[in-house]
Amino acid sequence: MKPLLPLLFALSAGLAPAHALELDKTLCVAGAKPGGGFDVTCKLAQAGLLEGRYIQAPMRISYLPGGIGALAFNAFVTQRPAEAETLVAFSSGSLLNIAQGKFGPHDASDVRWVAGVAADYGVVIVADSSPFKTLGDLMAAVKADPSRIVFGAGGTFGSQDWVKAAMTARAAGVHHRNMRLVAFEGGGEALTALQGNHVQVYTGDASEAATRLAAGVPIRVLAVMSEQRLPGQLAKVPTAREAGFDLVWPIVRGFYLGPKVSDADYKAWVDVFARMLASKPYEQLRSERGLYAFSMTGPEFDAYVKRSVGSYRKVAEDFGLKVAK
Known part of the structure; x- marks a missing residue:
């Protein structure tokens, strides 16, 4: 497989090099059945990457239900760790599950966190x-x-x-x-x-x-x-606080890659997402899917994810749930 770095950079500049067909194989994995949040997240990337001409053909979406992301996480850590053209969707719920040890022996350090692309x-x-x-x-x-x-x-x-x-x-x-x-x-x-x-x-x-x-x-x-x-x-729906109940639950949606994806390919995805997230067309696509502004990529996002897992441990403890060591 050719490195993604030159392919993604060329396409993000609006070019179409002869070897760009390699990107026809891009895939987004949703770790649940169709119709839920992971599906929405994959479809957002599918539309944003294609409309911005970062890829030439629509990204395929596949579904790997099991444990609301646990099966997908395990698969990409242990069986498919080097698939540079495959993004895996996750949400804050995935981080909550990691905090509780629901993804088995794996933790937030076992994959490469690419980007947070929207808030929910x-x-x-x-x-x-x-x-x-x-x-x-x-x-x-x-x-x-x-x-x-x-x-x-x-x-x-x-x-x-x-x-x-x-x-x-x-x-x-x-x-x-x-x-x-x-x-x-x-x-x-x-x-x-x-x-x-x-x-x-x-x-x-x-x-x-x-x-x-x-x-x-x-x-x-x-x-x-x-x-x-x-x-x-x-817009017309009241907040829970307006109704007199202190219920606030923000959600971040984004993507990770397997742990053995090369630094060059990881950086290629990070740079492409950074450009896409800053574009006006992407803002419109995100809004059409009922999602809200959140934009963070690369090492900064990796650090954010790991802090969030620590916060979710406290949430889990508050409800008497088992937490990961």
């Missing part, structure tokens, strides 16, 4: 047919009888969605051990279950909600877990 936020979602019109309505029902309200989560005990559900239950005055929750393999499945009334509430992500609303999916977002109201599709 937790949201509280119900079906459009739900009797709950506000977050206050839902919280009153949870407090009155937690056994009657089933939360859906993209991930099992201790996952990011589980923590958002646990925070919501706690804000309603209910211990998280008393909440009812059904775990799904990704946000796509959880949203489908919500529409089928198999669960009554889903503590998902703003990007998932915005893209589903834009597609006409019958859901209602009761609150966003952000410091301030979000622009775009969710």
